[in-house]
Amino acid sequence: MTTETTPPEPYDLAIIGTGMAGMSAAVLASSRGLRVAIAGLTGEILFSSGLLDFLAIYPLTAADRWKTPWAAVEQLVRDEPDHPYARVSMLQMRSAWTQMLDFLNQWGLPYHRNEEENLRIITSQGTIKTSYCIPITMSAGVMGLDRHLPCLVVDIAGLRGFSAAQIVQSLRDMWPGLRALHVVFPETDGMGELYPEMTARAMENPQIRRQLADIVRPLIGDAKVVGMPAILGISDSTAVLHDMEERLGVPVFEIPGIPPSVPGIRLKETFERALPEMGVFAHFQHRVFRLQVDAVGFRLTLGRMVPETEIVARSVLLATGRFFGGGLVAERHRVRESLLDLPVVQPQDRSGWHREDFFDTRGHPIHRAGIDVDAAFRPIGPSGEVFHPRLFAAGSILAHQDWIRSKSGVGIAVCTAYAVVDRVMEALRLSDMAS
Amino acid sequence: MSAVEETPVLIIGGGVTGVGLARDLALRGVPCTIVERRDVNSGASGGNHGLLHSGCRYVLQDVETAAECMRENRLLKQMAAQCIEPTGGLFVAMNGEDLAHAIRFEEACGESGIDVQKLTPEEVLEMEPALGAGVLAAYLTPDAVVDPFRLAFENLFDAMAHGANLMCFSPVEAMDVVNGAIRDVTLRNTATGNIRHVRPRIVVNAAGAWAGKVAQLAGLSLPMVYSKGTLVISHERIAERVLHRLRPPADGDILVPGGTVSIAGTSSLRVGAPDRLLPTTEEVDMLVREMAVMVPNFLKMRLIRAYCGVRPLVGAENAADGRSIRRNFVLIDHAREGIHNLVTITGGKLTTYRLMAERTADLVCEKLHHPVPCTTDTVPLPEHAACQWSEPGRAPRYWMKAQQAGDLLLCECEMVPKSAIDCILETLNSQHVPAGLKAIGVRSRIGKGPCQGAYCSVRIVSHMYDRRWLHGRQGSDDLAAFLRERWKGMQAVLWGEQMRHAELQEAIHCGLFEMEHPLP
Numbered sequence: 001m002t003t004e005t006t007p008p009e010p011y012d013l014a015i016i017g018t019g020m021a022g023m024s025a026a027v028l029a030s031s032r033g034l035r036v037a038i039a040g041l042t043g044e045i046l047f048s049s050g051l052l053d054f055l056a057i058y059p060l061t062a063a064d065r066w067k068t069p070w071a072a073v074e075q076l077v078r079d080e081p082d083h084p085y086a087r088v089s090m091l092q093m094r095s096a097w098t099q100m101l102d103f104l105n106q107w108g109l110p111y112h113r114n115e116e117e118n119l120r121i122i123t124s125q126g127t128i129k130t131s132y133c134i135p136i137t138m139s140a141g142v143m144g145l146d147r148h149l150p151c152l153v154v155d156i157a158g159l160r161g162f163s164a165a166q167i168v169q170s171l172r173d174m175w176p177g178l179r180a181l182h183v184v185f186p187e188t189d190g191m192g193e194l195y196p197e198m199t200a201r202a203m204e205n206p207q208i209r210r211q212l213a214d215i216v217r218p219l220i221g222d223a224k225v226v227g228m229p230a231i232l233g234i235s236d237s238t239a240v241l242h243d244m245e246e247r248l249g250v251p252v253f254e255i256p257g258i259p260p261s262v263p264g265i266r267l268k269e270t271f272e273r274a275l276p277e278m279g280v281f282a283h284f285q286h287r288v289f290r291l292q293v294d295a296v297g298f299r300l301t302l303g304r305m306v307p308e309t310e311i312v313a314r315s316v317l318l319a320t321g322r323f324f325g326g327g328l329v330a331e332r333h334r335v336r337e338s339l340l341d342l343p344v345v346q347p348q349d350r351s352g353w354h355r356e357d358f359f360d361t362r363g364h365p366i367h368r369a370g371i372d373v374d375a376a377f378r379p380i381g382p383s384g385e386v387f388h389p390r391l392f393a394a395g396s397i398l399a400h401q402d403w404i405r406s407k408s409g410v411g412i413a414v415c416t417a418y419a420v421v422d423r424v425m426e427a428l429r430l431s432d433m434a435s
Numbered sequence: 436m437s438a439v440e441e442t443p444v445l446i447i448g449g450g451v452t453g454v455g456l457a458r459d460l461a462l463r464g465v466p467c468t469i470v471e472r473r474d475v476n477s478g479a480s481g482g483n484h485g486l487l488h489s490g491c492r493y494v495l496q497d498v499e500t501a502a503e504c505m506r507e508n509r510l511l512k513q514m515a516a517q518c519i520e521p522t523g524g525l526f527v528a529m530n531g532e533d534l535a536h537a538i539r540f541e542e543a544c545g546e547s548g549i550d551v552q553k554l555t556p557e558e559v560l561e562m563e564p565a566l567g568a569g570v571l572a573a574y575l576t577p578d579a580v581v582d583p584f585r586l587a588f589e590n591l592f593d594a595m596a597h598g599a600n601l602m603c604f605s606p607v608e609a610m611d612v613v614n615g616a617i618r619d620v621t622l623r624n625t626a627t628g629n630i631r632h633v634r635p636r637i638v639v640n641a642a643g644a645w646a647g648k649v650a651q652l653a654g655l656s657l658p659m660v661y662s663k664g665t666l667v668i669s670h671e672r673i674a675e676r677v678l679h680r681l682r683p684p685a686d687g688d689i690l691v692p693g694g695t696v697s698i699a700g701t702s703s704l705r706v707g708a709p710d711r712l713l714p715t716t717e718e719v720d721m722l723v724r725e726m727a728v729m730v731p732n733f734l735k736m737r738l739i740r741a742y743c744g745v746r747p748l749v750g751a752e753n754a755a756d757g758r759s760i761r762r763n764f765v766l767i768d769h770a771r772e773g774i775h776n777l778v779t780i781t782g783g784k785l786t787t788y789r790l791m792a793e794r795t796a797d798l799v800c801e802k803l804h805h806p807v808p809c810t811t812d813t814v815p816l817p818e819h820a821a822c823q824w825s826e827p828g829r830a831p832r833y834w835m836k837a838q839q840a841g842d843l844l845l846c847e848c849e850m851v852p853k854s855a856i857d858c859i860l861e862t863l864n865s866q867h868v869p870a871g872l873k874a875i876g877v878r879s880r881i882g883k884g885p886c887q888g889a890y891c892s893v894r895i896v897s898h899m900y901d902r903r904w905l906h907g908r909q910g911s912d913d914l915a916a917f918l919r920e921r922w923k924g925m926q927a928v929l930w931g932e933q934m935r936h937a938e939l940q941e942a943i944h945c946g947l948f949e950m951e952h953p954l955p
Contacts, residue, residue, distance in 0.1 A: 047939065049947045063952040125893070125948045127911065160843060161890075163897035170908050174954065182901070191841035258893050258943055323938045330934035332720065351716040354929060358922035358941075359915065359951040366929075367941070404938075404946040 010296045011037040011281065013424050014313030016288050016339065017327065018042045020413035021395025022319035023271040027103050028096070028421045030278045034428075037311055038275065039283035039302050042268055044325050049256050050230070050263020052111065053403075054097075054132035054411035055085075056118055060402065061361045065130040069118050069411075082400040084412055087375055088419040093411075096418030101133060107274045109266055110238060112139035120145055124162045124229070124257030126170025130407060135263055137232050137241045140251035144225040150177040152223035153255070154216055157184045158194035161258050162229045181219055186211035200231040200262045203240050213247035223250060230254040230262045237266060281311075291316065291339055297390055314431065315390035315424050318342075318371070318379070319417070320397055327397040328370065335369050337397075342379050342387060345372050345399040363405040370399030376423045377416060390427045392420045442468040442600070444799055445620055445635035447607055447649050448642040450480035451583060452780055454590040454601075455792035455811075456641060461597035462814065463800060463807040468633065469591075469599065470622055472606035474868060474877050476587045478643045478709075480785065481877070482744020484666060484691040484698050486677060487511060487519060487579040488786040491526060491551065492684065494543035495536075500763045504786045505549050508577060511789065515816045517823075518586040522692060524578025524677035525559060526551075529728055530569040532682050537572040540681060544574070551576050563674045567731040578677040580693055583785055584825035584877065592819040595865065603868045605631070610638070610652045616776045617653060626869045637799050640779040644709035644747040650779060655772055657779065661709050662746040665718040666700030667928060670737040670885060673697040673730060680729055687725025694827025699726045699733070706745070714741035714927045737932050739885055740924040747781050764791045768798060776802065821862045824855050824879035845898060846891035848884020855879060856895055860904055870904040872896065872917035885932070888921045889940035908954075915950055 013029050015022045018040030026038045054069040058076050066072035073093070077086045088096075101111050113119070113133040121141045123129050128145070144151050155164035164180035171178055184190035185199060186208050202208050220226065232254055233240030244252045256263060275282045283302050290301040297314040301307045320327030320339065329338045330353075335346045346369040347353055353366035371379050371393045379387045394416040396403050403409040444460055446453045449471030460467045471477070490505035512519055528537045544551045552575040559573040560566060591601060604625045611619035617638050622631045642649045650657035672692050680688035691698045702718045719741050726733040749765045764783030769775075780795045793809045800807060823829050831850035842852045859878045860870055868874045872892055875881055881895060882888030896910045905913065918940075929937050945951045 047942070051947070053946075057952070063955075123948055124897075125911065125914070125950075126908075127948045127950065128954060129947060129949055158843070160845065161894040161897050163900045165903075166897050166900035166905070166910055169900060169906055170911060172907065193843050256947065258890065259947075323934045324942070330930040332723070332930045349716070350720075350930070353716075354926040354937075356713060356923075356926065358919050358926075359945070361951050364941075367938075404941050405951065407946065407949070409942075409946065 008310075008312055011035050011311060011313040012428055013037070013315050013317060014039070014298060014300055014311060015317045015319060016040060016291070016300070017319035017321060017325065017395070018271070018284060019045055019319060019321050019325050019395060020048065020410050021417050022317070023275070024100055024414045025317050025319060025394060025417035025421055026275050026280045026282075027278070028099060028418055029424065030275075030280045031099070032421065032425065034424070037281040037283065037313060039286045039288050039300070040320070041287060042272060042284050044321065045268045045271070046260040046264045047324070048264040048267055049259055050135055050261065050267060051129065051131040051256060052133035052410040052414075053407040054118070056130040056407035058406055060363050060405045063361075065118065067117055069132055070116065080400065084398045084401050084416050087373070087377060088415045092419050092422065093415045096415045097133070099418070100414050103274070104270065107270050108236060108238070109270045110136040112136050112142075122167065122171060122227070122255055124167065124255055126167045129256065132411065135237065135254070135266070137230070137237050137254045138256065139253065140225050141227060141253035141255065143251070144227065144253065145175065148175050148177055149224040150179070150222045151175070152179050152181055152216075152220055152226045154181045154183055154226060154228045156194060156199065156229060156231075157182065157190035158188065158192055159196065159199065159229055160193065167255070179221070179223065181216065183212070183215050186215070196229065196231055196262050197234070197265055200234050200265075203231055204233045204236065206243065209240065209243055209247065213244060217248055220248060220250060225250055226252045227255050228252065230256060234262065234266055234269060288339060293388060315392065315427060317420055317424070318391065318393040318397065319395045322370070322396045325396070335366070337371060340387070342371055343381050345369055363402045367402045367404060368400055370401075371397050372399050377420045390424070390431070392423060394420045439632040439634060440468070441634045442466065443635070443803065444468070444637045444639060445470065445633055446639045446641055448478075448640070448645070449475045449601065449603060450478050450641065450643050451476065451587045451590070451785060451788045452480070452643070452783070452791050453641040454587050454594060455788045456639060456780070456795050457594035457599040458590045458597070459792040459796040459809060459811050460799065461594045461599045462810050463796065463805070465800065465803065465805060466598045467600070469601045470605045470607065470633070471601070471603045472625075472645075474603050474874055475591065475866070476584055476877060478645070479744040479746060480583055480587060480643070482664070482742055483583060483785055484689060484700055485581050485583050485693050486689065486691050486785070487581040488784060489524060489577040489579075490547060490549050491524070491540070491544055491574075491576045491578065492679060494547050494549065495540060496684070497763065498547060500784075501547050501549070503763065503790060504784065505547065507787050507790055508579065510812055511581070511786075512579065513815065514789070514811065515581075515586060515589065517816070517818045518582050518589060520580040520692075522578070522580050522676045524576040524679060525563060526574045526576055526679045526681040527559065527566060527570055527729060528572040528681040530571050532571060534572060536683070537681050541574060544576075549576065563676060563678065565673050565730045565732060566678070572681065574681070578679070580677065580691055581785065582693070582826050585822050588822040588825070588878065589816045589819060591866070592822060593817055601866045602631075603866055605867070607649060607652060612653055612774060615773050617774065624867075635776070637776045637778065637802055639795060639799065640777065641781070641795075643781060644745040646747060646779050646781040653769070653774055653777055655769060655774065657749065657767075660748040661706045662748060663704045663706045663712050663743055664701035664746060665714040665722065665741060665743040666698050667719055667722050667738045668740045668742075669697045669699065670739050671696065673733070673736065678729060687722045688729075690726060690730060694829070696827055709745040709747070712743050712745065713923055714743045716927045719927045738928040739887065739933060740883070741927045742924045749782055766791070766794050766798065821858050821878070824851065824859060827880060827883070830855060830880060845894045846881045846884065848886050848891070849880035851879055851881050851891070853898060856898060857902070860899070860902070870899060871913045873920055876917065876920075882917065882921050886936055887925050887940070888917060889936065889943060892917050911950065911953060915953070918944060
């Protein structure tokens with residue numbers, strides 16, 4: 001460990017966690033002039049589907065998807081005052097979405113939305129997914145499904161878990177204009193396995209695109225739109241998309257599939273590239289080993305495998321996620337918060353964690369467990385006491401929400417991150433005044 | 436649709452007893468038809484340890500069962516070697532337990548003629564370091580491990596090669612009894628809805644825990660007692676040998692290795708009915724606690740699944756005079772109750788399945804006036820290629836060796852390649868089993884690794900569409916049914932790493948694919 005001779009300059013905000021909540025908070029806070037540090041393992045964001053959900057199902061047992069997420073949020077907030085959305089104003093939510101989409105667009109990963117409404121697209125399973133914002137590379141699929149246009153679905157030999165025949169068969173009653181095409185990817189023998197990431201990188205080569213287009217073009221027939229797996233490049237997917245559309249003469253769209261997938265890789269790479277350039281002190285692939293409270297605020301011990309360095313910060317945002325992200329740890333007898341052992345709202349014992357049917361539409365009670373916060377997103381104990389006036393929590397670690405079942409993961413991440421940044425600004429101002 | 440078929444022998448129940456009996460009869464030249472309400476081994480035959488008893492476990496309570504187990508153990512190691520891993524077993528008394536019990540155990544094994552070898556605690560620790568420091572006394576025994584799925588399917592393939600038929604997903608709806616004999620059996624295919632009629636000369640009720648219900652269809656009363664047994668599977672193989680606590684049989688005292696995993700069990704709970712049972716968190720916690728006495732590290736072990744089976748015990752007679760119900764098998768000729776062509780075989784153990792089949796076939800042959808003796812004790816069970824995929828660790832060895840171009844792995848946890856899936860799919864038709872994930876799961880290791888099917892299920896469904904095994908929305912329905920089935924075994928062991936997997940699985944199948952609210 002390094003010994004500091006002069007006290008290091010404290011960050012205004014140290015963010016722990018590099019999922020959607022942590023990354024969004026870093027973008028939003030740095031754009032407001034805060035000195036921001038972020039630390040975490042970025043592997044999990046790869047498992048993002050790349051779709052930015054806001055809210056589509058509420059209550060969980062209602063099969064109808066909400067057409068207007070804003071109306072759904074309004075009703076949710078009325079019914080569930082403890083839900084994280086109930087602590088964010090509609091105005092904050094609107095700004096949060098606008099700023100994040102602007103950010104993504106500016107860094108070369110444009111998203112498509114219809115501000116007031118959710119969008120419907122098909123998935124690799126031949127199901128229909130309702131989301132709020134989708135990568136621009138998927139947007140032609142909305143129109144295709146909406147108008148049931150004649151559509152050619154292309155799959156690629158060696159890309160497992162994506163079958164055009166499956167999509168066409170599963171949706172044939174609802175979208176009869178679908179047709180399947182199985183192709184061998186250029187410069188492969190069609191025998192071995194292809195990995196989505198390598199295939200997407202290969203698609204950045206114009207020669208490969210030309211060859212693929214030459215295979216597909218003669219078979220387009222009456223199709224007005226072409227769907228394919230999400231492999232249209234990594235760093236400049238828009239250019240790859242437009243080139244394919246030009247070569248094929250019809251709109252092209254990507255169909256989201258099982259993660260880890262290319263849309264998740266694009267998000268991860270965009271954040272990893274943008275944040276350091278925006279002046280955020282990014283400690284990617286570092287975990288936080290210890291968080292101590294001291295005179296200025298907090299002292300964080302970071303490192304890759306072992307503690308390597310310390311940083312100090314005036315405020316801290318805990319955005320460490322749930323079980324998959326590592327923010328919550330399920331032990332045999334209880335769920336614990338991994339860094340500070342903060343109190344976790346949870347069912348009495350393990351027999352109450354899950355329901356007997358995996359698909360029980362009420363959802364599993366354990367997925368509503370998490371950290372309880374006050375109106376300013378500060379973790380609180382059982383009697384409502386704040387752990388520290390400048391310790392905040394955001395994203396999926398928050399209690400009283402089931403992001404998976406309500407289809408609200410990114411919405412909760414982005415909106416609570418936005419609200420926290422507002423609160424951090426306020427808290428820092430107060431602390432400045434006090435000193 | 437309705438058809439009438441004749442068969443000399445109708446066997447009700449496609450567990451290891453039913454398929455073992457079918458092979459025994461087929462080898463004696465007696466054609467038969469097995470009907471099974473679900474799939475092969477869907478009852479106790481698929482819900483047990485896979486322990487090939489040496490007999491030691493019963494030497495102090497039930498000498499007869501012990502002797503049967505000992506004989507069958509020796510025989511099956513010769514006759515069904517491909518299904519058995521001759522691991523050996525250890526009976527271990529832990530500190531604080533009664534040493535006199537261990538001495539009685541050693542004497543009783545000697546009297547029963549079972550070879551056991553006394554070991555010092557130091558020797559035992561060297562052999563099985565997982566045992567920890569608390570060993571008081573230990574004996575090496577000839578216990579072994581058997582793959583109950585491979586055993587059932589090898590028997591089935593050989594039986595079918597000799598003329599037997601199998602109809603899965605065909606529960607018996609009714610039995611028509613005329614003049615003291617079952618004349619007509621009505622079957623309903625649950626996959627197609629078709630009704631079939633079978634006219635058997637002899638009916639064998641080998642329905643295991645459901646034997647009472649089958650007897651009822653013939654108008655008979657067969658009181659049964661059901662004992663639910665829960666087991667847990669660890670992510671790693673903890674010990675090389677079968678480990679038994681050396682104490683009077685109790686909950687959580689057996690740890691059985693199986694290929695790359697270990698299975699710990701069992702609980703024992705009387706239940707009112709054999710259907711819709713799930714392992715509970717309480718049972719799992721009990722097993723973890725008890726197992727940790729013998730294997731201290733068990734508290735930290737990653738468990739990937741729990742499951743339960745139902746031991747069918749035929750009750751009333753023994754219970755009446757106050758003796759505990761013995762776990763040997765029961766063969767009943769219902770002629771004494773006025774039905775001359777119905778025989779029930781139930782109870783017993785996986786280890787004695789062959790003997791149960793032999794005794795039943797003897798009775799059936801007597802009734803058919805077909806005096807041909809049993810040969811399953813001298814003719815080894817042939818190996819069939821389609822039967823090999825249920826063994827943990829088998830598929831990876833095959834895949835590494837074969838290395839065929841284009842043979843992609845569809846299940847990465849257990850390394851099951853496309854070719855194995857294709858091979859299994861080809862066999863399903865002949866067994867009247869619709870192509871689907873659950874059926875493939877019974878015949879292979881898919882979905883049994885750490886991801887519990889979250890990934891391989893999706894890839895295999897896609898593959899089945901590509902090969903035109905699935906049409907329309909069958910794939911979504913099949914995937915949902917498979918994930919529900921896997922969930923039954925997951926929900927009681929979700930902590931640590933498994934909780935992370937379960938959350939990811941739900942994020943994929945509900946978050947992205949929205950499968951909890953299927954399309955109308």
